[in-house]
Amino acid sequence: MTRAVKKLDLDPVTVRKARSLARKAGRPIVNIARQHTTVSVERAVLRLAGLAGADTEGIPWVNRLADTVRADVGLEHGLALPVWDALVRGEAEDLSVLAQKAASGSVTFRLPEGRDAVRARAAARKAAAAGLKRVDARRRERDRLIKRHGDPEQRPWIYLIVATGDIYEDIPQAQAAARAGADIIAVIRSTGQSLLDYVPEGATREGFAGTYATQENFRLMRAALDESSRELGRYIRLTNYASGLCMPEIATLAGLERLDMMLNDSMYGILFRDINPIRTFVDQRFSRQIHARAGIIINTGEDNYLTTADAVEAAHTVTVSQLLNEYFAKEAGLQDWQLGLGHAFEITPEIPDSFRLELAHAMLARQLFPDAPLKWMPPTRHMTGDVFRGYLLDGFFNLAGAMTGQGILLVGMMTEAVVTPWISDRDLALQNVRYVLGAAGNLHEDFHPAPDGFIANRARQVLAESVELLDTIVDDGLLNAIGDGTFGLMKRPQDAGRGLDGVARRSAAYYNPAIELLEEAQ
Numbered sequence: 001m002t003r004a005v006k007k008l009d010l011d012p013v014t015v016r017k018a019r020s021l022a023r024k025a026g027r028p029i030v031n032i033a034r035q036h037t038t039v040s041v042e043r044a045v046l047r048l049a050g051l052a053g054a055d056t057e058g059i060p061w062v063n064r065l066a067d068t069v070r071a072d073v074g075l076e077h078g079l080a081l082p083v084w085d086a087l088v089r090g091e092a093e094d095l096s097v098l099a100q101k102a103a104s105g106s107v108t109f110r111l112p113e114g115r116d117a118v119r120a121r122a123a124a125r126k127a128a129a130a131g132l133k134r135v136d137a138r139r140r141e142r143d144r145l146i147k148r149h150g151d152p153e154q155r156p157w158i159y160l161i162v163a164t165g166d167i168y169e170d171i172p173q174a175q176a177a178a179r180a181g182a183d184i185i186a187v188i189r190s191t192g193q194s195l196l197d198y199v200p201e202g203a204t205r206e207g208f209a210g211t212y213a214t215q216e217n218f219r220l221m222r223a224a225l226d227e228s229s230r231e232l233g234r235y236i237r238l239t240n241y242a243s244g245l246c247m248p249e250i251a252t253l254a255g256l257e258r259l260d261m262m263l264n265d266s267m268y269g270i271l272f273r274d275i276n277p278i279r280t281f282v283d284q285r286f287s288r289q290i291h292a293r294a295g296i297i298i299n300t301g302e303d304n305y306l307t308t309a310d311a312v313e314a315a316h317t318v319t320v321s322q323l324l325n326e327y328f329a330k331e332a333g334l335q336d337w338q339l340g341l342g343h344a345f346e347i348t349p350e351i352p353d354s355f356r357l358e359l360a361h362a363m364l365a366r367q368l369f370p371d372a373p374l375k376w377m378p379p380t381r382h383m384t385g386d387v388f389r390g391y392l393l394d395g396f397f398n399l400a401g402a403m404t405g406q407g408i409l410l411v412g413m414m415t416e417a418v419v420t421p422w423i424s425d426r427d428l429a430l431q432n433v434r435y436v437l438g439a440a441g442n443l444h445e446d447f448h449p450a451p452d453g454f455i456a457n458r459a460r461q462v463l464a465e466s467v468e469l470l471d472t473i474v475d476d477g478l479l480n481a482i483g484d485g486t487f488g489l490m491k492r493p494q495d496a497g498r499g500l501d502g503v504a505r506r507s508a509a510y511y512n513p514a515i516e517l518l519e520e521a522q
Contacts (some may be wrong), residue, residue, distance in 0.1 A: 002176075002316070002449075006454050006461045007351075007363060007367060007449065008363055008367050008449070008455075008460070008462060009451050009456060009503065010255050010367055010368075010459070010460065011317060011460075014455050014463060014467060015463070016367065017467055018319075018323055018463065018466055018470060019323060019327075020367075021323075021325045021467065021470035021471060021473075022323035022324050022326070022441075022470060022473055023289050023327050024226045024350070024474045025164060025324065025470060025473045025474050025478050026324055026327040026328055026331070026478065028254065028477065029281050029328070029454040029479070030285065030328070030331055030476070031181040031279060031403035031480055032281060032282070033282045033284075033285040034285075035505060035506055036053030036278060036503055036504065036505055036506060036513065037075065037076070037078060037281045037282065037503075037504055037506055037510065038075075038247050038279055038282050038499070038502050038503050038504070039066055039070070039083075039163075039326055039383050039502040040197070040245060040247060040248045040249055040281055040502065041248045041282060041283060041286045042066055042075065042078055042079040042080075042281055042512075043060075043062040043063065043066050043246075043248075043249050043415070043486065044248035044249045044251070044252045044286065044290070044339070044514065045056045045078075045079060045080055045104045045124075045512060045513065045514045046062045046065060046079065046083070046095065046250050047062055047065065047131075047249055047253065047256075048127075048128055048131030048132065048135075048252050048256075049095060049124075049127035049128055049130070049131050049512055050095060050127070050130070050417050051065065051095040051096060051099060051132065052200060052215065054201035054202075055100075055103060055269070057196065058201060060160040060198050060199060060201055060468045061095075061096065061099035061100070061103075062099070062249070063101060063197075063198045063435070064099050064100075065079075065083065065095070065098065065099040065102050066079055066105040066149065067105075068102035068103065068109065068111045068433065069082045069083060069102070070106075070107040070209075072077055072108055072110070072472070073109055073111045073347075073509075073514050074504070075109060075502075075504035076504040076505060076506060076507040076510065077506075077507050077509045077510050077511070078506075078510050080120070080121075080124035080128075080376065080511050080513050081111060081112055081117060081121065081124065081509070081511050082093070082109040082110060082111055082112070082120075082390050083098065083124070084121075084123040084124040084127065084154045085109075085110065085111075085112040085116060085117070085119075085120035086098060086107060086118040087123060088110055088116070088120055089116075089490055091105070091107045095127075097254060097286070108408065111509060114511075116461075117509075118267060118458075121511055121513070123229070124511070124513045125399040125513040125516065125517070127513070128513035128514045128516075128517055129323065129513075130288060130519055131252075131256070131401075131514070132293060132313070132514070132517055133292050134256055134520075135255040135256060135293055135505075136293070137249075137443070138255065138256065138257070138258040138490045139258075139293075139294055139295040139435070141258060141354055142235075142258055142260065142295060143295075144340060145226070145229060145235050146235045147263060149229045149230065149234055149236065149303060150233060150234050150236045151232055151234065151235060152183045152234050154437055154441055155375065155405075155406075156401055156402075156405075156407050156408055156409040157183040157184055157237070157373075157404045157407065157408050157409065158182050158183045158184070158185070158409055158411060158430070158433055158436075159182070159184040159186060159239070159375070159408050159409060159410045159411065160177045160182035160185060160186065160190070160410075160411045160426060160430070161185075161186045161187075161188050161244070161410070161421075162177065162185060162186070162187055162211075163187075163188040163209060163211070163420055163421075164207075164211065164397075164420075165190065165206060165207035165208060165209065165210060165211055166204075166205040166206070166211065166219055167187075167203050167205065167211050167217045169212050170187055170221065171221060171224045173423055174187070174224065174225065174228075174467060175224060175225070175227070175431070176423055177226045177423075177426055177428075178225065178228040178232060178236045179231075179232065180426070180430045180434070181434050182224075182236070182298035182411070182430065183234070183236065183237060184236070184237040184238075184239055184260070184261065184408065185225060185236060185237070185238055185239065186208070186239035186240070186261075186263075186410075187210070187211055187213075187217070187219070187221055187238070187239070187240050188210040188211070189207075189210045189211070189212065189213050190204075190207030190208050190209070190210040190211060190213075190243040191207075191208040191209045191210060192208065193207075193210075193212055193213060193241075193244060194241070194243055194244025194245065194273050194499060195243065195245060195273060196244070196246065196274075197213075197245045197246065197499065197502065198214070198501050199214060199246050199249050199250060199253070200212045201214060201215075201216070202213050202216045202520075203216045203217055203220060203337055207400060209420065210399070213240050213250050213253075215256070215257060215413070217411070218240065218253055218254065218259060219257050219491055220258035220518065221234065221238055221311070222238055222257055222258055222259065225237075225238050225332075225418060228230075229425065231308075233432075236262050237260035237261055237336045238258075238259050238261070239259065239261040239262065239263065239264070239299065240254060240259055240262060241262065241263045242262040242263065242264045242287050242291070243256060243263055243264060243265065243268055243273075243301075243497045244269055244273060244275065245269075245279070245283075245498065245502070247264070247269070247280075247283040247284060248283050248286045248290070250262075250287075251264070251286075251287035251288075251291055251296075252290055252292075253291050254290075254291075254294065254296060255291070255296065257292065259294060259296060260297065261296060261297040261298070261299055261340065261409040262287075262291060262296050262297075262298055262299070263272045263298075263299045263301065263326065264284065264287055264288065264291060264298040264299065264300070265284075265299075265302070265342070265444055265506060266276070266281065266282070266284050266300070266305075266321075266325050267301075267321065267324075267482065268282070268300075268301035268304060268326045268349065269330060270482060270490075270492045270497065271304070271305075271488045271490040271492060272301075272304055272488070272489055272490065273498070274492065274497050274498055275497050275498045275499050276494070276496065276497035276498060276499050276500040276503065277428050277479055277483075277493075277494045277497065277500075278438040278483055278494060278500070278503050279491060279497070279499040279502060279503050280499075282503065284328065285328070285331075285332050285517065286332070286514075288328065288329055288332035288334055288516040289332045289519070289522070290334055290395055290514075290518070291332075291334060291338065292332055292333035292334045292335070292338065292518075292522070293333070293495060293518055293521065294324050294339065295338070296413070297337070297338045297339075297340050297373060298329060298334065298338060298339065298442060299340040299375045299408070300321070300322070300325045300339075300340065300341050300375070301342055301344060302318040302321045302322055302325075302341070302343050302344070303343060303344030303346070303377035304488060305318055305321065305487055305488040306318065306344050306381065306382050307318055307346065307380065307488075308488045308489050308490065309488055310348075311344070311346040311347040311348070312347055312348075312351065312357060314460050314488075315361050315462045315465075316463075316468075316469055317467035317469065317486065317487050317488075318343055318361070318362065318365075318504060319368070319462055319463065319466040320466050320470055320473070320487075321464070321487060322341045322343070322365060322368070322369065323359065324478070325339070325341055325366075325472070326339060326341065326369065326372075327383050333335075333518070333521075333522040334430075336369075336371035336372050337371065337372070337373065339369065339373070340373050340375040340407070340408055341365065341369055341372050341374050342374075342375045343361060343362065343365050343374065343375075343376065343377065344376070344378075344379075344380075344396040345358050345362075345376070345378055345379050345393075345396075345400060346377075346379060346381050346382070346463045347361075347382070347384055348382060348476070349379075349393060353402070353454065355396060356454050356455055356458075357458060358397075359400055359404060359449070359455050359457035360445035360449075360455040360456075360459045361458075361459070361460070361462065362400055362401070362403075362404040362406065362460055363404045363455065364459040364463060365403050366405055366406070367459075368463075372407065373407030373408050374406050374407045374408065375406075375407070375408040375410065376392055376397075376401045376404075376406035376407075376408065376409050376410065377410050378393075378397045378410055378411070378412025378413075378416075379393045379394070379397055379412060379416075380412075380416050380417070383416040383417045384417065385416075385417055387414040387415060387416050387418070388414075390412075390413075390414035390415070390416060391428070391432065393412070394411075394412035394414060394429065394430055394432055395436060396434050398412075398436035398437070399436055399440060399443075401436075402436055402437060402440045402441050402442075402443050402445050403440070403444055403447045404444060404447075405444040409433065410431045411430060411433055411440065412432075413426070414429065414509070415426065415430050427481065447520055466520060473486070479494040482494070
């Protein structure tokens with residue numbers, strides 16, 4: 001990983017204090033996550049155990065089964081004991097039949113006790129272990145393919161989005177993008193899917209400004225990019241979104257289908273989709289445990305804050321979020337190489353020294369997280385429809401990425417805010433990236449800002465403001481800070497938001513075999 005160590009001469013005591021405060025701010029949230037469960041966490045266990053498919057109305061069997069168990073015994077004990085108790089008792093020969101019987105009302109669930117509970121626990125653990133074994137096999141498969149085909153020679157990796165809404169149109173566009181130089185293909189998710197409390201089933205062709213995240217769509221695109229990897233002689237990575245109300249389930253499906261990266265931010269759903277904070281933090285902890293096991297790189301969403309708040313005034317909130325995301329990720333078992341922490345090129349271009357400010361913020365992130373593959377996001381807020389201005393802004397963005405040693409460079413589109421990009425738009429955007437990286441890709445080796453100059457002083461100022469904000473958050477509590485609009489100017493109280501009715505406080509009898517196995521391995 002490209003490093004920017006000591007280029008900014010940051011005070012190591014201040015850096016340690018920032019991380020210590022992030023841990024103090026995040027620890028109560030982890031405790032809350034350990035004390036609660038959600039419908040999606042429980043459905044993820046069923047998916048890990050192999051339950052798939054949907055009824056004639058398109059409602060997934062995991063939802064049908066979960067809803068029936070919840071109605072009979074509640075959610076607070078988890079689904080594992082009641083479900084596998086029913087299987088051990090002979091109510092059905094497998095999960096699929098049990099889900100169908102549950103939907104028709106021909107089976108009643110109970111919370112087993114004594115020896116019955118011991119047998120149910122053992123059966124549930126065995127089923128979850130089999131699912132994790134499949135996830136482990138897909139991770140080893142990725143390692144073999146990377147060894148066979150190789151990684152891209154250059155850093156940053158070039159990340160490009162496809163978003164037609166039709167998986168069968170996405171595939172040729174993704175393959176064309178890989179041939180034109182993209183290293184990572186992100187299939188952007190259909191508008192509104194994050195608010196669905198179920199994961200659609202099968203291949204889909206009718207998404208809105210994106211394609212639905214489904215297991216079959218994951219499988220189809222992964223297979224297509226494996227073909228491209230063989231053709232091009234480098235491993236092409238696949239990205240989707242583990243966010244929204246079904247974050248744990250989508251993370252599980254990503255592990256089962258060998259996705260390589262997933263957008264997975266600790267606060268994005270709270271701030272920008274008005275999903276209940278408790279629901280989100282419980283879901284994100286489980287999803288990150290799955291990502292850690294699957295060897296998936298997460299991409300966080302700090303760039304979104306700068307689409308609603310001023311990128312200069314709110315720069316420290318990005319740093320604070322990065323530090324919190326780092327703490328939550330590592331607590332869940334993720335390693336540095338899996339932390340695609342986000343930040344963005346969103347300072348108003350008309351501000352004097354805007355590019356120097358961008359370099360300061362990018363270098364601060366690079367130095368704070370030297371072993372993380374930072375995800376550098378292109379300008380979107382200030383794209384006006386003037387494609388010539390937009391192309392120039394994207395060129396400056398690419399140059400900033402080269403100068404500061406970013407790990408993942410999302411390709412900017414000059415037609416942002418005009419149309420969903422055409423293949424020709426993507427080709428021009430990739431030409432821009434290839435030129436800049438070819439001409440200046442190693443400029444970070446030579447670029448050393450003056451120790452007491454504008455860039456270094458600005459970075460130290462943002463870090464100091466971050467420490468000050470973290471001090472306040474530790475005193476007031478992160479949930480209160482979110483409720484007060486600290487991040488992205490969005491006020492999201494902990495007792496409101498979508499999905500709150502899908503949260504339950506764990507009982508003394510709660511059992512989740514997936515969490516047990518994941519934490520044992522961790």
